[in-house]
Amino acid sequence: MRSGRIEDARMRQLLQTYLVIGSPNCREEPLRVLEEGLAGGVTLVQFREKGPGALTGESLRALALQLQAACRRRGVPFLVNDDVELALAINADGVHVGQEDEVAVRVRARIGDRILGVSAHTLAEAEAAVHHGADYLGIGPIYPTASKADAEAPQGPGILRMLRASGITLPLVGIGGITTETAGEVIRAGADGVAVISAITQAANIREAASRFVAISVAESS
Ligand SMILES: Cc1ncc(COP(=O)(O)OP(=O)(O)O)c(N)n1
Ligand SMILES: Cc1ncsc1CCOP(=O)(O)O
Numbered sequence: 001m002r003s004g005r006i007e008d009a010r011m012r013q014l015l016q017t018y019l020v021i022g023s024p025n026c027r028e029e030p031l032r033v034l035e036e037g038l039a040g041g042v043t044l045v046q047f048r049e050k051g052p053g054a055l056t057g058e059s060l061r062a063l064a065l066q067l068q069a070a071c072r073r074r075g076v077p078f079l080v081n082d083d084v085e086l087a088l089a090i091n092a093d094g095v096h097v098g099q100e101d102e103v104a105v106r107v108r109a110r111i112g113d114r115i116l117g118v119s120a121h122t123l124a125e126a127e128a129a130v131h132h133g134a135d136y137l138g139i140g141p142i143y144p145t146a147s148k149a150d151a152e153a154p155q156g157p158g159i160l161r162m163l164r165a166s167g168i169t170l171p172l173v174g175i176g177g178i179t180t181e182t183a184g185e186v187i188r189a190g191a192d193g194v195a196v197i198s199a200i201t202q203a204a205n206i207r208e209a210a211s212r213f214v215a216i217s218v219a220e221s222s
């Protein structure tokens with residue numbers, strides 16, 4: 001059991017290499033993809049079961065439990081995207097919600113001290129999320145992405161510089177089209193880390209891809 005909200009310093013460490021994963025993103029068994037990512041050193045995991053062929057009902061819950069168990073074996077926190085009900089039912093470590101999801105202040109009330117991540121695309125959304133009790137903000141898409149059909153227009157790393165210059169001090173993670181070529185500039189622009197779907201889940205060598213992101217995040221954050 002966690003006692004109290006996560007500290008910013010710990011949150012920043014967890015955000016360094018954040019894997020977002022669901023079965024539609026995987027070319028092979030999601031558990032194997034996740035285990036390879038964990039072996040490569042990913043620091044935080046979000047279960048995001050969305051897109052063509054996404055599981056529902058009992059199979060969704062079964063996959064969530066399977067992936068959560070793999071994270072527990074490695075001591076890596078496991079968050080659930082969108083579905084607060086599922087997160088509570090499986091006792092996940094936290095939830096990530098966006099602007100179209102259940103409002104953050106209500107999610108905070110429901111999940112207690114579990115980790116709360118909130119997506120923001122503007123300074124006003126970022127300030128509201130801070131006020132509503134977010135532990136970190138997901139900022140993106142930074143670059144074009146094929147992994148989210150309804151993504152907003154890419155904003156580039158400048159959005160991160162703008163948020164930092166405007167006084168947002170909460171832990172931030174960049175997301176959207178981030179590769180090992182661009183992860184460094186995302187962190188230098190003000191992110192504490194990078195959240196990645198395809199550059200890890202679709203990699204020919206998942207473990208190696210994850211470990212490259214880890215090395216970049218560590219080097220850029222020190
Ligand atoms: C770390 C992180 N940042 C942003 C998002 C996007 O959330 P949202 O805007 O609610 O879109 P969906 O992921 O629900 O399609 C995220 N999932 N994770
Ligand atoms: C969930 C989400 N939110 C903004 S972009 C995105 C998708 C990121 O996936 P990828 O790393 O494959 O571009």
Ligand SMILES: [Mg+2]
Binds near residue numbers: 097
């Ligand atoms: Mg959402």
